[in-house]
Amino acid sequence: MARVRMSDVAAAAGVSTATVSMVLSGAGGDRISAATQAKVREAAEAIGYAPNSVARSLRTQRTRxxxxxxxxxxxxxxxxxxxxxxxxxxxxxxxxxxxxxxxxxxxxxxxxxxxxxxxxxxxxxxxxxxxxxxxxxxxxxxxxxxxxxxxxxxxxxxxxxDDREGGVAATRELTAAGHRRIAYLDAPAGGVVASALRHEGYRQVLAEAGIAPDPALHVRGETDAGGGRAAAEELLDLPADRRPTALFCFNDRMAMGAYAAARRRGLRIPEDLSVVGYDDQQLIAAELDPPLTTVALPxxxxxxxxxxxxxxxxxxxxxxxxxxPCPVIRRESVGPPPPARASR
CATH class of the missing domain: 3.40.50.2300 (Response regulator)
Incomplete structure (x- = not known):
């Protein structure tokens, strides 16, 4: 004769298996009505359900x-x-x-x-x-x-x-290399907690370095390679004296798109443009050419x-x-700004 299972009790009582488990284990408490608990116990008795002895023993100790x-x-x-x-x-x-x-x-x-x-x-x-x-x-x-x-x-x-300190660390990599025209390629506005926190870190480092923030260097795009390419193209289309020498990207996928935008204009990374990503995403950051300096999510x-x-x-x-903490993973995408623009 087939053993009666908890699912059989659930079907007989018209409730879920989880409800049966909670009632028969004594965990129903106030979450399950007295009427439902009574119905479950009556169904179990009527169809001859006998709890597994191992399961019964677990009720009195940790399940691990x-x-x-x-x-x-x-x-x-x-x-x-x-x-x-x-x-x-x-x-x-x-x-x-x-x-x-x-x-x-x-x-x-x-x-x-x-x-x-x-x-x-x-x-x-x-x-x-x-x-x-x-x-x-x-x-x-x-x-x-x-x-x-x-x-x-x-x-x-x-x-x-710690996304705010991650934004600080990413931007400091660029100011330490001598950059002053640093853009932030951000996620779409609203809904992404990390976006605002990383931007706060970016602005903190600009202030520490005596760099006035330029609204034209804060652009938003979708957080994929296409969004990063479009955002980077917008920045690289700025007049030469306002164009960034370095990009801090919200994530590595946007950085991958920024690489593509730079190459379409004949720019070399990092000789003409430095790039820092975020996430240290597997199969992206270390595989780009050159490998991407980025901030790792822990x-x-x-x-x-x-x-x-x-x-x-x-x-x-x-x-x-x-x-x-979100550590910086240093690779080969950051260098000094081009000599002609280092002091601007």
Missing amino acids: MIGLISDSIATTPFAGRMLAGANDAAREHGHLVVLVDTDGDPAQERQAVEALTGQRVDAMVYARMWHQVVDAPAGLAEGSVFLDCRPAHGSWPAVVP HYEMGRWAMEVALGERTADPDEPHRM
Whole structure:
């Protein structure tokens, strides 16, 4: 005779398997009505459901599983290093990561929280592919950790890249090389937290160097190679005395487009134009010709930090996100400005 499964109880009671799991594990609490809990127990008794003895034993001890809910880091190679960092930290402390990608859909996030709660994971990490301010998913347990995002409301441990200091570091690479006509190729206005923070860092360094910001040198474009090419062409079409000698690009894909725009005009990098990117994106930054100087997003380090906090191996201030340093990766795309324009 086939063993009765939890899914059979769910079908008999007309509820989800996650709801059955929560009721039969005693985790329903106030989140599930008394009527629904009674219906689930009656259905389980009626069809002869007997919980697995291993599962029953886990109710009284830690499961050694950590739930990780993300929008799309599992399907995005660029951000996959966050998962690697989280996995390594969990494995070193004898835990397994249970990953659920939701594509940022609030309904799927609620279902993921419910399912992971039903599995009685020891803790949860909530991650986004890029630096964002977000609302906590409904039902997310107190003390859960936010990874590459920070909550709009409430007190939660969180880790994000230090994008403002990353903008400082990128621009200082260019002022240290002698540049004074430095452009910032920015993301479209609105919605991208990192855009404003990197721009703040850029402006801080200009002020430190006594360089008056020129609005014509702050241009926006789509954050891909086509957007970077169009933005760079706009800058390189400026009159010679206003044209930049260096570009700080919002990300490496925009920098790749800037390379193409420079070459269409016969400009050499870095002899005629220096370029700094951001992200240190795999298969782009190191593969450009010449290889791109860029600022690395600390995906792996952020993943480790979040998991160590979730495991209780590291403390964190729930009222202030931890800002992870973004190091400069120096390659060959930065040099001094052309001699004829060095003093302008």
